[in-house]
Amino acid sequence: MKEKPVRSLSGLPFLLAVLALLAVAAWLFFSGVERGNVNPLLIVGGLLLGLAALFSLTGLYTVQPNQAAVLSLFGKYVGTVKDNGLRWNNPFFSKKKVSQRVRNFESGKLKVNELDGSPIEIAAVIVWQVVDASEAVYNVDDYESFVHIQSESALRAMATSYPYDQHEEGQLSLRSHAAEISQHLKDELAERLADAGVQVLDARISHLAYAPEIAQAMLQRQQANAVIAARTRIVAGAVGMVEMALSELQKNNVVQLDEERKAQMVGNLLTVLCSDRGTQPIVNAGSLY
Numbered sequence: 001m002k003e004k005p006v007r008s009l010s011g012l013p014f015l016l017a018v019l020a021l022l023a024v025a026a027w028l029f030f031s032g033v034e035r036g037n038v039n040p041l042l043i044v045g046g047l048l049l050g051l052a053a054l055f056s057l058t059g060l061y062t063v064q065p066n067q068a069a070v071l072s073l074f075g076k077y078v079g080t081v082k083d084n085g086l087r088w089n090n091p092f093f094s095k096k097k098v099s100q101r102v103r104n105f106e107s108g109k110l111k112v113n114e115l116d117g118s119p120i121e122i123a124a125v126i127v128w129q130v131v132d133a134s135e136a137v138y139n140v141d142d143y144e145s146f147v148h149i150q151s152e153s154a155l156r157a158m159a160t161s162y163p164y165d166q167h168e169e170g171q172l173s174l175r176s177h178a179a180e181i182s183q184h185l186k187d188e189l190a191e192r193l194a195d196a197g198v199q200v201l202d203a204r205i206s207h208l209a210y211a212p213e214i215a216q217a218m219l220q221r222q223q224a225n226a227v228i229a230a231r232t233r234i235v236a237g238a239v240g241m242v243e244m245a246l247s248e249l250q251k252n253n254v255v256q257l258d259e260e261r262k263a264q265m266v267g268n269l270l271t272v273l274c275s276d277r278g279t280q281p282i283v284n285a286g287s288l289y
Contacts, residue, residue, distance in 0.1 A: 001077065001134055001135055001138050001139060002132065002134070002135070003080050003132045003133060003134045003135070003197075004077070004078075004079045004080060004134070005079060005080060005081075005082070006071060006078055006079025006080060006081055006089075008081045008083055008087040008088065008089050009087065009088045009089070010085070010086070010087065010088070011060045011061075011062075011085065011086030011087050011088045012085075012086055014056075014059075014060070014088045015057075015060065015086070018053045018056055018057055021049060021050075021052075021053040022050055022053045022054070024046075024049060025046045025047070025049035025050035025053060026046065026050070027046070028042045028043075028045050028046030028049065029042070029043055029046030029047060029050070030046075031046075032045075032046060055091055056091055057091075058091040059088045059089055059090060059091035059093070060086060060087070060088050061086075061087055061088075061089075061095050061097075062085065062086055062087070063081060063082065063083060063084050063085065063087055063097070064084065065084050066099065066100045066101045067082075067084075067097055067098070067099055067100060067101075068080050068081065068082050068097070068098050068100055068130075068133035069081045069082075069087070069095050069096070069097050069098075069133075070095070070096040070097075070098060070133050070134055070137045070138075071089060071093045071094070071095055072093065072094050072096070073090070073092060073093055073094075074092075077134060077138060078093060080133050080134055096137050098130055098133040098136055098137060099130065100129060100130045100131070100133065101129070102127060102128075102129045102201060103127070103128055103129065104125060104126060104127040104128070104202075105125075105126060105148065105151075106123060106124070106125050106126075106206055107123050107124050107125075107126065107148075107151055107152055107155060108123065108152070109121045109122070109123045109207055110122055110123065110152060110155060110156060110159070111211060112156050112159045112160060113160060114159060114160065114162065114163055114164045114174065115160060115161060115162055115163045116163045116164070116167075118164060118210065118211075119210070119211035119213070120159065120164055120174075120208065120209065120210055120211060121207065121208070121209050121210070121211055122155065122159050122174070122205060122207060122208050123155075123205070123206050123207035123208075124151070124155050124185060124203055124204060124205050124206055125202075125203070125204050125206045126147075126151045126189065126200065126202075126203050127200070127201040127202040127203070128147055128189075128193070128198050128199065128200050128201060129198070129199050129201060130143065130197055130198055130199075131197060131198070131199045132197030133197065134197065135195065135196060135197030136196055136197040136198065139195050139196055139197065140195070140196045143196050143197070143198065146193075146196050147193060147196070147198055150189065150192040150193055151189060151203075153192070154185060154188040154189045154192055155185065157188060158181070158184055158185045158188055159174065161184070162174050162177075162181065164208075164210065174205070174208055175208060178204070178205065181205060182202075182203055182204045182205065185203040185204075185205075186200050186202065186203040189203055242266050245265075246265070246266075
């Protein structure tokens with residue numbers, strides 16, 4: 001079902017016309033009973049005209065900005081009115097008003113297993129808007145409840161597709177690639193909510209953490225990975241500095257070292273460069289050997 005615009009009449013001129021008809025109906029009625037001379041035709045005409053005018057008032061309704069009125073006649077969809085203000089349509093039309101304002105909500109904290117199987121807690125903020133009022137009314141029973149339930153389902157499906165942390169170069173993860181994860185979640189929601197006439201404007205993770213039962217162990221693993229990465233970089237830099245030092249000594253003929261002394265020098269330099277604490281050198285004041 002697709003939205004079909006339908007024409008509506010301005011309600012204010014119609015309201016004035018109805019008030020005039022009610023005045024005429026009252027004049028006919030009182031004229032029929034004036035001075036004790038009962039005129040059944042005038043009385044019946046006044047009553048029928050008054051009832052018709054009052055019944056036609058049921059066709060009046062208001063449409064606020066960013067709101068749509070879905071009209072139906074005995075269960076059959078007639079069309080959608082988006083003109084703002086006081087409007088009038090056939091009194092037999094039933095009217096269902098749907099807000100098309102931008103809305104947002106935060107999902108509850110869901111406990112799911114990420115790609116590597118570790119339990120995590122995740123929540124998201126969803127920004128959405130009804131763009132097709134007829135689909136929102138007739139394709140689903142309760143479109144607001146539908147949006148909330150499908151959002152949680154999409155969030156669960158997305159969370160199981162990525163690891164919490166990046167373990168390989170170029171790998172997408174929940175913690176390190178916020179923009180890509182948000183786009184995936186938005187696309188997942190758009191596919192699920194399209195039939196309900198709902199457009200997803202934004203979807204972002206608002207809470208992400210390991211589950212409490214493994215949080216401490218995962219923190220230790222993260223710290224270990226950070227230490228290993230730092231040590232790897234320190235060792236790589238130290239090896240480069242040692243190579244440069246040996247190369248400069250040989251190029252400038254500062255001192256000639258045999259293989260044993262080179263190995264000793266390399267060990268000393270690596271100890272100095274890779275140590276966590278400042279080293280305390282022992283100065284040899286005697287001969288070189």
